[in-house]
Amino acid sequence: MAGxxxxxxxxxxxxxxxxxxxxxxxxxxxxxxxxxxxDHGVNMAKGFRLVVERLDGKDFDIREGFATIGDTLLSxxxxxxxxxxxxxxxxxxxxxxxxxxxxxxxxxxxxKAGEAAIVDLGEAKVGDKTLIDVLTPSRIAVEQAAGSGKxxxxxxxxxxxAAATGLESTRDxxxxxxxxxxxxxxxxxxxxxxxxxxELILRTLANGLSERLS
Amino acid sequence: MNRVINDPDRVTEDSLxxxxxxxxxxxxxxxxxxxxxxxxMGGTPRVGVVTGGGSGHEPAFLxxxxxxxxxxxxxxxxxxxxxxxSFHAAxxxxxxxxxxxxxxxxxxxxxxNVKMAVKLAAKxxxxxxxxxxxxxxxxxxxxxxxxxxxxxxxxxMWKAGGALSAEGADLEQxxxxxxxxxxxxxxxxxxxxxxxxxxNGKPNFTIEAGTMxxxxxxxxEHGIAVLPVAPAREMAAIMLEKILADMEFGGENVAxxxxxxxxxxxxxxxxxxxxxxxxxxxxxxxxxxxxVGNYFTSLEMMGVxxxxxxxxxxxxxxxxxxxxxxxxxxxxx
Numbered sequence: 060m061a062g063x064x065x066x067x068x069x070x071x072x073x074x075x076x077x078x079x080x081x082x083x084x085x086x087x088x089x090x091x092x093x094x095x096x097x098d099h100g101v102n103m104a105k106g107f108r109l110v111v112e113r114l115d116g117k118d119f120d121i122r123e124g125f126a127t128i129g130d131t132l133l134s135x136x137x138x139x140x141x142x143x144x145x146x147x148x149x150x151x152x153x154x155x156x157x158x159x160x161x162x163x164x165x166x167x168x169x170x171k172a173g174e175a176a177i178v179d180l181g182e183a184k185v186g187d188k189t190l191i192d193v194l195t196p197s198r199i200a201v202e203q204a205a206g207s208g209k210x211x212x213x214x215x216x217x218x219x220x221a222a223a224t225g226l227e228s229t230r231d232x233x234x235x236x237x238x239x240x241x242x243x244x245x246x247x248x249x250x251x252x253x254x255x256x257x258e259l260i261l262r263t264l265a266n267g268l269s270e271r272l273s
Numbered sequence: 274m275n276r277v278i279n280d281p282d283r284v285t286e287d288s289l290x291x292x293x294x295x296x297x298x299x300x301x302x303x304x305x306x307x308x309x310x311x312x313x314m315g316g317t318p319r320v321g322v323v324t325g326g327g328s329g330h331e332p333a334f335l336x337x338x339x340x341x342x343x344x345x346x347x348x349x350x351x352x353x354x355x356x357x358x359s360f361h362a363a364x365x366x367x368x369x370x371x372x373x374x375x376x377x378x379x380x381x382x383x384x385x386n387v388k389m390a391v392k393l394a395a396k397x398x399x400x401x402x403x404x405x406x407x408x409x410x411x412x413x414x415x416x417x418x419x420x421x422x423x424x425x426x427x428x429x430m431w432k433a434g435g436a437l438s439a440e441g442a443d444l445e446q447x448x449x450x451x452x453x454x455x456x457x458x459x460x461x462x463x464x465x466x467x468x469x470x471x472x473n474g475k476p477n478f479t480i481e482a483g484t485m486x487x488x489x490x491x492x493x494e495h496g497i498a499v500l501p502v503a504p505a506r507e508m509a510a511i512m513l514e515k516i517l518a519d520m521e522f523g524g525e526n527v528a529x530x531x532x533x534x535x536x537x538x539x540x541x542x543x544x545x546x547x548x549x550x551x552x553x554x555x556x557x558x559x560x561x562x563x564x565v566g567n568y569f570t571s572l573e574m575m576g577v578x579x580x581x582x583x584x585x586x587x588x589x590x591x592x593x594x595x596x597x598x599x600x601x602x603x604x605x606x
Binding site (some may be wrong): 088091095097098101102105133134135136137140141142143181191192236237240243245263269 | 282327349350352353354355356357358359381382385386388389420436470472473479480492493494495544
């Protein structure tokens with residue numbers, strides 16, 4: 060049926076996400092340097108480089124790809140991003156168990172499971188100036204699109220837009236979670252680094268799946 | 274960036290190899306590459322004491338593993354928390370059947386990874402209790418202790434907890450005394466220059482020439498005020514004032530720890546300590562235990578941190594107890 064994509068066809072999106080993060084290494088570290096300790100891009104890139112190495116030459120689908128990202132980040136990348144994104148990808152992979160293709164409802168289930176893991180661990184809410192300000196509105200946008208019968212292409216467009224809007228919303232927020240929380244008002248005026256990487260991941264996921272739709 | 278390194282992305286691994294080569298009497302490698310343990314765990318089973326944190330703070334954290342201190346340490350990347358798996362492996366190394374006290378600092382990443390690791394350890398039947406240090410009184414107001422960072426005061430927590438474990442106490446007692454040690458401790462730092470994470474290649478924050486950042490964090494987190502660089506005696510007064518306003522000290526014994534942040538000469542640390550000592554005595558506070566040196570650093574940041582611990586009889590006894598490690602050796606008295 061039009062508007063779905065098989066897990067096998069979606070596999071390359073795993074590598075595209077990894078490469079996007081690796082390329083954004085300095086950019087993410089720079090954003091992090093404004094309010095944090097400037098290591099966000101470095102740690103993320105290190106983790107995703109390992110992902111690329113581990114998947115190199117292997118035959119896998121996107122579920123296995125996401126499980127590899129999750130396991131690699133949990134096992135090899137510390138900081139706060141290792142457990143947060145590690146759990147996120149692990150849960151998204153688990154949400155694909157027993158599925159053969161991604162449709163709007165599956166995408167919504169993936170994001171819901173990933174978001175729940177991050178909330179459980181980080182306890183952040185919308186407005187705290189964290190990656191949740193990107194992830195939660197993105198999940199809601201996907202759920203609404205899927206619930207109102209939009210096709211996968213339109214659902215992915217909604218995901219991309221919500222993620223971009225969510226990222227921009229962090230600029231005027233005062234951080235309430237994570238290391239930047241200690242800055243109070245001084246955290247206002249700059250983007251949140253975790254929100255920036257989350258938007259990048261969701262955008263790359265949406266673009267990658269869209270390209271393979273046709 | 275003039276640094277004594279090979280590959281900027283492998284500084285942590287390469288440094289660990291040197292640590293193990295230099296201190297085989299104190300530290301041993303484990304199956305997990307980012308976990309070190311005491312070379313000799315001693316005979317009688319004790320409560321295991323574990324710490325962990327990002328690299329770049331040497332001798333913290335691995336420098337406080339040894340008799341009378343910690344049993345195992347989880348090691349993270351520069352300025353990044355160790356993984357949950359590293360903490361979990363450290364718990365397994367330290368556990369001698371009497372439970373494990375995990376004594377670490379209050380940072381988002383460490384909190385998450387420890388939380389996950391404690392769950393993993395529970396599946397192995399290992400009981401882990403935690404104390405999270407929050408001694409940096411410049412990092413949040415007094416009514417928000419949960420938002421305060423753990424800094425050099427963690428050493429007092431490790432010393433007290435490690436000494437009580439060595440006395441044979443049970444897990445509840447080790448946890449209680451570690452909590453008391455950190456609750457009785459306040460720290461504050463002043464930064465004079467930024468530092469560079471080797472993998473980044475450039476400083477991720479700036480301290481303008483001629484200024485100092487009061488209350489700076491161990492990773493360059495902003496402090497509470499940027500002031501023109503002041504003479505050492507004024508720095509001592511500023512730090513002491515903040516600490517004494519935060520917790521009641523008076524007519525009693527304290528432990529004082531002055532730590533360099535990596536690039537401040539020892540000569541200047543002693544210079545500052547002299548002022549602190551004099552100011553404390555003028556207030557009838559006696560510095561019974563005195564530590565001056567590079568105990569908890571931030572790569573090559575220039576600056577200093579001051580830590581004060583209010584002592585009761587028990588904490589005084591535990592600080593006197595013998596201990597041996599890279600960062601701290603106490604002969605015992």
